[in-house]
Amino acid sequence: MQNSTIPRMPLETFATDNYQQPLLNVEHYPVDSQYFVIQNRDTYPIKDYISPHRRKFYKIFHMTRGTGVLTIGLHRYEMGRNEIAFLHPDEIMSWQTTSAETGGHFCLIHPNYFGLEADHVLQLFRQFPNFETDKAVIQLTDEQSATINGYFETMHREDRGNSDDKKQAILLQLQMLLLESRRAGKNLMRTKASEGYSYIYRFLSLLESSFQIQERDSYVKLKTAAEFADQLHVHPNYLNSLVRNQTGKTLREHIQDRLIHEAKSLLVQTDWGINEISDGLGFSGQAAFTSLFKKKALVSPSEFRRNAAVSTHI
Known part of the structure; x- marks a missing residue:
């Protein structure tokens, strides 16, 4: 393997220049997430994390107070009050808070939430230009921010209500939110992510691209830590x-965690046998798969599937 000719930033410099907090947890959305989630930051505080792609959710968040650094792909935004961000499902993103407190809302919308009756709204999302990484953050005036905050508050209230037509109300608010944001049209200036972050981004991107299991005869072609490094x-x-240094976990731990996340998804979302899942994930046998799963999830694959089925029907 040839050594990289790219200059290397010392780890201490990278951490100091880019993040005040020492660690960013790599988090995947739960395998059994609802198709629509909305939260108020007053009751659901923001935390520092990196989220790989394949989230399957569009994410929109609006800041009414506080500051932070949002990185989408390799574009870095220093966000503050009266700004709104749009995150496409396919992009790796990270967030790091740089103020004592933050305020606002965020919502997650899975494409399946729209359904056939609201396919036109899904098309609005797919065509909305601010889901592109270089246009992802919009600056708002005080008046525009107050209007958008009102849309979030209405969605938050409707989501927790019992009205038969609450989904229609939420869809209307989402459309108004996109319209008001498009009218604002002032994109926040972005900068290029650091060299150190770009390596983390590229590693996570390569790791995610390894998981393309959609059929029973699909197999993960997973690389070792050394092979990932060689590719980079x-x-x-x-x-x-x-x-x-940045996530608190080694390459090997990230690879294992991603394997277990995929295993959980397959256990919950398919009727495949444990042996089929083990084979698809590239384990030498079901015993090796069960051993790692129990070590990471603290229950066996069969127990995890049973527990998931029970909680779904509560």
Whole structure:
């Protein structure tokens, strides 16, 4: 393997220049998430994290107070009050808070939420230009921000209500939110993500691209930590140190965690046998799969599937 010719930023400099907090947790959305989620930051505080793509959710969040650094793909935004961000499901993103408190709302919308009766709204989302990484954050005036905050508050109230037509009310508010944001039209200036962050981004992107299991005869072609480093043209020790310094986990731990997340998804969302899932994920046998799953999830694959089925029907 050839050494990279790209200059390398010391880990201490990377951490100091880019993030005040030492760690960003890599988080995947729960395998059994609802198709629509909305939260108020007053009761659901924001936390620092990195989210790989394949989230399957559009995400919109609006800030009414506080500051933070949002990175979408390799575009870095320093966000503050009266700004709104649009995140496409296919993009890796991270957030790091830089103020004592933050305020506002966020919502997650799965494409399946719209259904056939609201396919026109889904098309609005697919065509909305601010879901592109270089246009993802919009600056709002005080008046525009107050209007958009009202849309979020209405969706929050409707989501927790019992009205038969609450979905229609939420869809109307989403359309108005997109319209008001488009009218504002002032994109927040972005900068390029640091070299150190770009390695983390590229590693997570390569890791995610390994998981394309959609049929019973699909197989994960997972690389080792050394193979990922080779593909990124860096020394494995350097990549491992960089990732561990920023996320608190080694390359090997990230690979194992991603395997278990995929296993959980398959256990919940398919009727495949444990042996089929084990084979699809590239394990040498069901015993090896069960051993790692129990170590990470604290229950066996069969127990996890039974528990998920019970909670779904409560």
